[in-house]
Amino acid sequence: MNSSVDLEEYSQNILDIVSKNVIKYRKIKGYTQMQLALDIGMSGGAYLGRAEIRKENHHFNLVHLAKISKVLDVDIALFFEDIE
Secondary structure (H helix, E strand, C coil): CCCHHHHHHHHHHHHHHHHHHHHHHHHHCCCCHHHHHHHCCCCCCHHHHHHHHCHHHCCCCHHHHHHHHHHHCCCHHHHHCCCC
């Protein structure tokens, strides 16, 4: 069985991958952070910006990803693909 450290590292890596992919697809679709944030129902772009760069461990949750997927017209599974 994996240690809790391994699980924590694994989960943080997944969050990093998701953030990188949100940035990638947001830019491909021509959205600014503010445009995307407003389109998914956020009041401003600050949280989305922090989640994209993982500042202070901010991250996207599944509700965020579902909304982003719909707005950007990108299959939600693509957010989990390792792009490195």
